[in-house]
Amino acid sequence: MRFILKLTAANPGSGFVSFIYATSNVFSQPFSSIFHVTVTYNSVFEWSTLIAMFVYLVIAYGIVKLIQLVNPVTQDKVKEIID
DSSP: OHHHHHHTTOOTTSHHHHHHHHHHHHHHGGGTTTSOOEEETTEEEOHHHHHHHHHHHHHHHHHHHHHHHHSOOOHHHHHHHHO
16 A cells, blocks of 8 residues: 555545555565665655565465465365364
C-alpha cells in the first residue's frame, strides 16, 4: 500500500495515508539508504519499499519452507484431519 500511495502522490494529511506511512516506515526504514528516492512531479518512487517487500517475501518463503521441513504434511495426516 505504501508504494502505491507514494507513487500516486496520495495526500499525506489524510488519516488513512498517514497511518499507512507511519506503520510501514518501520519495515522500509532499514533499506532506505540503499538507493535514492526518485521524485517525478508529486509522485515518489521508493526503491527502499520495493527492496523491503522482496526481502520480506524471501524471509517468509524461507520460514514456510523451514516449517514444512521440520513438520512435513503427509497424505495420511491430511486424511486423518479430514476424517
